[in-house]
Amino acid sequence: xxxxxxxxxxxxxxxxxxxxxxxxxxxxxxxxxxxxxxxxxxxxxxxxxxxxxxxxxxxxxxxxxxxxxxxxxxxxxxxxxxxxxxxxxxxxxxxxxxxxxxxxxxxxxxxxxxxxxxxxxxxxxxxxxxxxxxxxxxxxxxxxxxxxxxxxxxxxxxxxxxxxxxxxxxxxxxxxxxxxxxxxxxxxxxxxxxxxxxxxxxxxxxxxxxxxxxxxxxxxxxxxxxxxxxxxxxxxxxxxxxxxxxxxxxxxxxxxxxxxxxxxxxxxxxxxxxxxxxxxxxxxxxxxxxxxxxxxxxxxxxxxxxxxxxxxxxxxxxxxxxxxxxxxxxxxxxxxxxxxxxxxxxxxxxxxxxxxxxxxxxxxxxxxxxxxxxxxxxxxxxxxx
Amino acid sequence: xxxxxxxxxxxxxxxxxxxxxxxxxxxxxxxxxxxxxxxxxxxxxxxxxxxxxxxxxxxxxxxxxxxxxxxxxxxxxxxxxxxxxxxxxxxxxxxxxxxxxxxxxxxxxxxxxxxxxxxxxxxxxxxxxxxxxxxxxxxxxxxxxxxxxxxxxxxxxxxxxxxxxxxxxxxxxxxxxxxxxxxxxxxxxxxxxxxxxxxxxxxxxxxxxxxxxxxxxxxxxxxxxxxxxxxxxxxxxxxxxxxxxxxxxxxxxxxxxxxxxxxxxxxxxxxxxxxxxxxxxxxxxxxxxxxxxxxxxxxxxxxxxxxxxxxxxxxxxxxxxxxxxxxxxxxxxxxxxxxxxxxxxxxxxxxxxxxxxxxxxxxxxxxxxxxxxxxxxxxxxxxxx
Numbered sequence: 216x217x218x219x220x221x222x223x224x225x226x227x228x229x230x231x232x233x234x235x236x237x238x239x240x241x242x243x244x245x246x247x248x249x250x251x252x253x254x255x256x257x258x259x260x261x262x263x264x265x266x267x268x269x270x271x272x273x274x275x276x277x278x279x280x281x282x283x284x285x286x287x288x289x290x291x292x293x294x295x296x297x298x299x300x301x302x303x304x305x306x307x308x309x310x311x312x313x314x315x316x317x318x319x320x321x322x323x324x325x326x327x328x329x330x331x332x333x334x335x336x337x338x339x340x341x342x343x344x345x346x347x348x349x350x351x352x353x354x355x356x357x358x359x360x361x362x363x364x365x366x367x368x369x370x371x372x373x374x375x376x377x378x379x380x381x382x383x384x385x386x387x388x389x390x391x392x393x394x395x396x397x398x399x400x401x402x403x404x405x406x407x408x409x410x411x412x413x414x415x416x417x418x419x420x421x422x423x424x425x426x427x428x429x430x431x432x433x434x435x436x437x438x439x440x441x442x443x444x445x446x447x448x449x450x451x452x453x454x455x456x457x458x459x460x461x462x463x464x465x466x467x468x469x470x471x472x473x474x475x476x477x478x479x480x481x482x483x484x485x486x487x488x489x490x491x492x493x494x495x496x497x498x499x500x501x502x503x504x505x506x507x508x509x510x511x512x513x514x515x516x517x518x519x520x521x522x523x524x525x526x527x528x529x530x531x532x533x534x535x536x537x538x539x540x541x542x543x544x545x546x547x548x549x550x551x552x553x554x555x556x557x558x559x560x561x562x563x564x565x566x567x568x569x570x571x572x573x574x575x576x577x578x579x580x581x582x583x584x585x586x587x588x589x590x591x592x593x594x595x596x597x598x599x600x
Numbered sequence: 601x602x603x604x605x606x607x608x609x610x611x612x613x614x615x616x617x618x619x620x621x622x623x624x625x626x627x628x629x630x631x632x633x634x635x636x637x638x639x640x641x642x643x644x645x646x647x648x649x650x651x652x653x654x655x656x657x658x659x660x661x662x663x664x665x666x667x668x669x670x671x672x673x674x675x676x677x678x679x680x681x682x683x684x685x686x687x688x689x690x691x692x693x694x695x696x697x698x699x700x701x702x703x704x705x706x707x708x709x710x711x712x713x714x715x716x717x718x719x720x721x722x723x724x725x726x727x728x729x730x731x732x733x734x735x736x737x738x739x740x741x742x743x744x745x746x747x748x749x750x751x752x753x754x755x756x757x758x759x760x761x762x763x764x765x766x767x768x769x770x771x772x773x774x775x776x777x778x779x780x781x782x783x784x785x786x787x788x789x790x791x792x793x794x795x796x797x798x799x800x801x802x803x804x805x806x807x808x809x810x811x812x813x814x815x816x817x818x819x820x821x822x823x824x825x826x827x828x829x830x831x832x833x834x835x836x837x838x839x840x841x842x843x844x845x846x847x848x849x850x851x852x853x854x855x856x857x858x859x860x861x862x863x864x865x866x867x868x869x870x871x872x873x874x875x876x877x878x879x880x881x882x883x884x885x886x887x888x889x890x891x892x893x894x895x896x897x898x899x900x901x902x903x904x905x906x907x908x909x910x911x912x913x914x915x916x917x918x919x920x921x922x923x924x925x926x927x928x929x930x931x932x933x934x935x936x937x938x939x940x941x942x943x944x945x946x947x948x949x950x951x952x953x954x955x956x957x958x959x960x961x962x963x964x965x966x967x968x969x970x971x972x973x974x975x976x977x978x979x980x981x982x983x984x985x
Contacts, residue, residue: 222664222688224985256926277888277927279607297884297927298872300946303607322873325945346873353928354873354882396925487683488707488731488739497739499682503662504985507892507958540781541641541957542662542682543738560710561685572926573892577961579984598983599964600609600889 218526218588219563223485224504226578227565228594229528230266231586232479233461237267240443240460247449252294252436254458255281257572260581261288262594267461275456279306280600286315294318294436296392296456298346298354301329311339318434320392322346322355324362327369327386334386342389343370344434345425349417350397350410358421364428371430388425390434393418394456398441401470402515411446414439419451441472462571465522469514475522475530480575481565482521483582484544486558494552495545500566502539506573520544521566526588528565531556536566603911603973604948608870609889611963612950613979614913615651616971617864618846622652625828625845632834637679637821639843640666642957645966646673647979652846660841664691665985671700679703679821681777681841683731683739686714696724703819705777707731707740709747712754712771719771727774728755729819730810734802735782735795743806749813756815773810775819778803779841783826786855787900796831799824804836826857847956850907854899860907860915865960866950867906868967869929871943879937880930885951887924891958905929906951911973913950916941921951 218227244251253267256277261284264274270289275296276282282293291314299307299319310317319341321327327343334341345366348355356362367388395414401407418435425432437449438456440463449455462480463473484500502520511518520536523546533549534556544566548554558564568574575581576598583592603612629636638652641662646669649659655674660681661667667678676699684692684704695702704726706712712728719726730751733740741747752773780799786792803820810817822834823841825848834840847865848858869885887905896903905921908931918934919941929951933939943949953959960966961983968977 220687222691222985298882300870300872300884302605302870302946302948306607323945326872329946348875353925353930354875485685485687487685487711490733490739497683499685502893502958503961507894508887509892509894540738545738560708561687561714563687573887576888577983598962600607 216590218483218582218584218590221483221582221590223483223563224500225483225582226575226580227481227483228581228583229479229586230583230591232477233263234266236461236463236477236479240457243444244455249449249452250454252454252456253461254296254456255285257458257575258461258596259575259598260594260596261285263461263581264290273454278600279303279310280597282310282315282317284597286310286313292316294320294344296320296394298322299326299330301333304330304333308337308339318342318344318389320344320346322366324365324369327366331370331386335384338384340384341386343386344390344392344436345388345421347391347393347418347421349393349414350395352397353394355393358417358424363421363424367425367428367430388430388432390432390436390453391418391421391425392436395437395439395442398439399466399470399510401441404445404471407441407445407470408447411442412448414442415446415448415450415452422451440467441470444472459571462575464571465518465567465569466510466514469511469516475567478567480571481524481528481567482574484564484566486560486562486564488560489557491557494547494555496547496555496558498544498546498564499542500544501542503541504577505536505539505544505566505568506570506577508570508573510569518569521568524565524567526563526565530567601975603868603969603975606868606967606975608868608948609885610868610967611960611965612866612868613966613968614864614971615968615976617862618648619651621846621848621862621864625842628829629840634834634837635839637839637841638846639681639841640670642843642960643846643981644960644983645979645981646670648846648966649675658839663985664688664695665982667695667700667702669982671695671698677701679705679729681705681779683707684711684715686718689715689718693722693724703727703729703774705729705731707751709750709754712751716755716771720769723769725769726771728771729775729777729821730773730806732776732778732803732806734778734799735780737782738779740778743802743809748806748809752810752813752815773815773817775817775821775838776803776806776810777821780822780824780827783824784851784855784895786826789830789856792826792830792855793832796827797833799827800831800833800835800837807836825852826855829857844956847960849956850903850952850954851895851899854896854901860952863952865956866909866913866952867959869949869951871945871947871949873945874942876942879932879940881932881940881943883929883931883949884927885929886927888926889962890921890924890929890951890953891955891962893953893955893958895954903954906953909950909952911948911950915952
């Protein structure tokens with residue numbers, strides 16, 4: 216089967232590009248000896264994740280449904296990297312009883328107290344990371360915030376702090392986690408390097424404060440695709456999380472983390488109409504196929520809803536998807552409507568996405584190619600909560 | 601079961617509001633006698649669509665997968681309202697052979713020639729609407745465009761034009777379709793009324809030109825939720841399409857088509873953290889649960905990623921979801937961070953969406969309530985192509 220023969224739209228994954236992207240991050244992290252704990256929220260597929268690390272290797276998830284799915288596919292060492300709340304604890308217990316080695320996250324005393332009480336009552340050992348805010352972009356406590364020690368104390372009574380985790384019923388302070396999400400807004404490698412150091416230093420400082428207060432806190436978890444690729448030091452860090460690095464996307468290209476020919480995902484579509492006087496090609500991939508993500512809108516080069524390539528995946532000069540309806544895309548030359556090639560009705564194109572996580576989430580499967588247009592495989596992906 | 605007990609995020613559908621919204625459009629269209637052909641791309645659910653019209657009543661779809669699904673659930677009279685291309689014709693044939701009465705759409709001579717040749721070769725009767733561009737927002741030919749008659753001629757040889765459709769092998773010109781998508785950008789009821797008249801007049805004029813050239817062209821199909829609600833005349837129109845009217849959303853509220861308490865969809869979420877100094881509540885509904893749609897960003901009142909309500913669905917004054925990560929929402933008072941109520945960790949909220957089609961598409965089911973918080977039912981919805 217060839218891409219030319221398939222009904223569009225669909226999501227194409229170039230496994231050669233993906234393998235190169237995975238190797239690149241592994242090689243980068245190898246000298247430091249830190250663990251890679253990939254964030255599988257980007258790919259939501261056992262087939263993809265197995266190519267990052269075999270079942271049994273550590274992963275990060277953004278939903279408990281991801282934990283369910285990957286546990287069922289052989290991944291037990293799972294970090295749930297969204298703040299826990301009491302209504303999710305029955306689901307957590309169910310995962311633990313099915314054999315998950317789940318690490319939880321929180322950033323406030325209320326959740327810590329509830330989790331501590333629940334874990335003791337249920338007789339469950341629960342390693343917990345405290346979320347640290349190193350860039351102001353979302354959740355977490357500042358590295359120097361007095362609340363850090365209050366949260367840790369609410370999790371682990373003084374007498375328990377130095378106890379080895381294995382077989383210990385109850386929650387314990389496994390360490391700290393931070394995510395420098397602001398790295399997506401950087402504009403240069405130097406800015407990413409600086410943010411990576413801020414992320415590292417803040418997380419390490421917070422862990423040191425916990426240890427000084429008597430907590431074991433062995434884990435220092437940092438990460439984002441940009442900082443994972445640009446950090447100059449990982450001193451004191453024990454694990455790095457990243458998700459988008461597997462596929463890359465136009466946002467990553469826009470901040471200098473990858474080239475367009477590293478982007479492993481694209482949306483296959485067909486030209487279904489023309490508006491010649493406006494220089495528009497109409498395609499059958501709208502925002503349902505691309506997502507509504509306009510992550511490049513605030514970058515120096517706005518890629519619209521995506522950069523348009525031929526069926527082989529080669530960018531067509533300055534051809535971008537400038538607008539989208541649910542199942543219609545509007546494609547035009549970036550600046551000069553008259554320069555849009557009026558490709559024939561039925562022409563098959565591939566559109567590189569702004570944001571791999573968002574675009575992939577619109578699809579139920581990856582149609583896999585290896586650098587060309589011959590279809591090798593179809594890998595399911597899941598969605599929902 | 602009560603909403604309070606459920607794992608979040610999830611999509612809530614208030615069936616009382618939905619029933620009121622459906623009745624409102626039915627009552628509005630009743631005096632004109634035109635057919636309502638709802639666009640099921642918004643809801644993608646047999647349970648929802650059955651409450652608009654029983655199986656057997658006409659529907660509009662945006663994908664052939666929607667056609668597959670609704671045919672399997674008893675809807676045969678299906679308009680596929682995206683321009684047809686040759687790679688989709690085997691799927692069309694499969695639908696026809698399974699009993700679908702499918703109407704297709706196109707706006708160019710190339711597609712018309714291909715469809716005419718294919719339908720004759722396969723011995724299939726295929727009614728075709730020609731897409732008319734009445735507002736410049738997307739596809740279609742202008743009502744006065746000479747190409748209109750070229751397309752019709754490419755579809756139906758002169759000798760066939762006046763033949764009754766039944767049993768007639770081949771494509772035939774069933775009429776015209778237009779969609780005034782620009783109505784989403786209107787800023788007043790008067791502007792919508794004017795656009796609705798432009799939509800109606802353009803479609804009727806195009807149909808008259810086809811009839812003058814000897815084509816039967818019985819169908820004049822117009823629609824969008826705003827124009828369906830504000831058109832002052834439907835003279836010459838035979839059917840009205842609309843999709844969002846079932847649920848409504850903040851974009852429709854922003855242009856004056858509904859009130860916030862008409863909005864039947866909301867995303868249930870939980871407060872998982874605070875950033876007190878910024879007046880932020882962090883929730884577990886991010887853009888994955890809301891979609892990346894920021895349709896109110898260009899309206900006079902920007903609702904961020906959604907308007908925040910209590911668990912009963914009552915808006916909390918000026919509380920909006922100002923930003924989103926994949927599984928995190930950031931909620932704040934619209935203008936005054938200090939005015940954000942620091943709701944306790946675990947508080948369950950409901951967020952009204954910008955765009956019902958986009959938000960619903962992020963979910964695999966509707967959790968159904970009837971005006972309160974007691975869960976009555978769960979209705980599946982599908983996605984993909």
